[in-house]
Amino acid sequence: MENLSALIRLDYTLMIVGIGAALLGTVSGALGTYAVLRRQSLLGDAISHAALPGIAIAFLLTGSKAPLILVFGAAVAGWLGTLLIMSIVRLTRIKYDSVLAIVLSTFFGFGLVLHTLIQRTGNANQAGLDTFLFGQAATILESDVLTIGILGGVALIIMLIFWKELKLLVFDEGFAASIGFPIRTLDVLLTSLLVIAIVLGLQAVGAVLMSAMLVAPAVAARQWTNRLRLMVFLAACFGALAGVSGTIISSTASRIPTGPTIVLCATVIVGLSIAFAPNRGLVWGRIRHRRSRSDLKTAADGLLKQSQQRSE
């Protein structure tokens, strides 16, 4: 009897964790599509690393570990990091990738220092803050799922409302500006959506690997389709799939950090997509290549036979 109730409790925990992981996979997969198409994959990495000190500061200021407060802190820090990157690129001659690297490591280093300081204070409440480094999906509670669901849902709805504008921004910025769309504002909007997607995933996946959750599902989805709508949908599905399978694997085995497990699952999806997707997939490409070669060979043989017959 006791065993049974323990099993039910475990299943319930697993279900909550699974729902949380599925939601954040959906949100980061869908929004990550835009980052990949804009060739801004590394921006996601910078945002997730930059978010780390925000979590520590939010905890230091409030003493609370409520998901909304920590997510808010992470979002503000991630946002400031992005803003800093954009301003440095605009105002100096330092190249974009160098700026990314500098801002990313500075914020991340600052975040590590703050987290160490918090641990030294011996505040009993601080336990669990370090999960934001590599993620620990087992720590996801109902309240976290609610936060992910509501904020992620809002982000996705905004994406759908401004679908046409965001598509135009990503495809042809100059043309978008020429017909009167404020590309600076749209850029800020899109980046803000990315920030939301990233900070929602920090608890489960961790700052170090979160950007993979933006990039991998989108890269996999691109292999299967040539339509943006389908690409966003598939990326959301792949993200959810990676999230759920990663969390289930990591929570059944003892204390494997969830972030790496989810990312490995996503990588498997990417690998399978690159290998087996029609049109773009390597396997089909090989088969097509072989088939066209054998067709060519048959045709050449036919011609050869014809000319031989004629000469006889």
Next chain:
Amino acid sequence: MQTSEPKAIEVTDLTVAYQDKPVLWDIDLDVPPGVLLSIVGPNGAGKTTLIKAILGLVRPAAGNILIYNKPYEAQRRIVSYVPQRGSVDWDFPTNVLDVVMMGRYGALGWVRRPGKKDRELAMHALEKVGMEAYTTRQISQLSGGQQQRVFLARALVQDATVYLMDEPFQGVDATTERAIVTLLQDLRANGKTVVVVHHDLQTVTDYFDWVMLLNIRRIASGPVDETFTPNNLRETYGGRIAFMK
């Protein structure tokens, strides 16, 4: 200055600089309505920048630009822009019809999605450039010339009065080149004003009736037969031109 007829485009004292380095210096340009004007000059002469300045995409350090006597912001709906083909990623997941319909986004405004009428207008524009058979084709599977025609169709769907085109003849096949020339002449016949950044000096006299010679400064501008002279060309290209006439 004459005030009789409004100029389609009127640029006065335009200077544009990128980080202290002038790319356009004190440009004056009057484009009367209904002409086909080519902007000609060596690499780095500021041709693209001039187009972008007219469209408000780069901020000038000084100067004034008017489209039919009003600033660009007030005239967006009568101006249509064809960017350089190489400025976008043609592996973007979308098809031909969808790109052409982007030409309707300005008229649609925020949030509203294109509908049946927009689709019909886009189809009509695709017919004009001979691309109606490619509506559902993924854009990465088009040849360079076909991509260029898709961009032109997107501009046509805007139904503008003034067209600004950045190197539409760049790297296109003979079929596309002929299609573009026919299109330009159609536009002029309908009283539209077309400004084209152009590279091929050999075809300037055949394709265009006005020309602007540009090398950071304006060397000359006006009707081709008066302006497109060996002297002006030498001044524009700095004596590096030997094949003329």
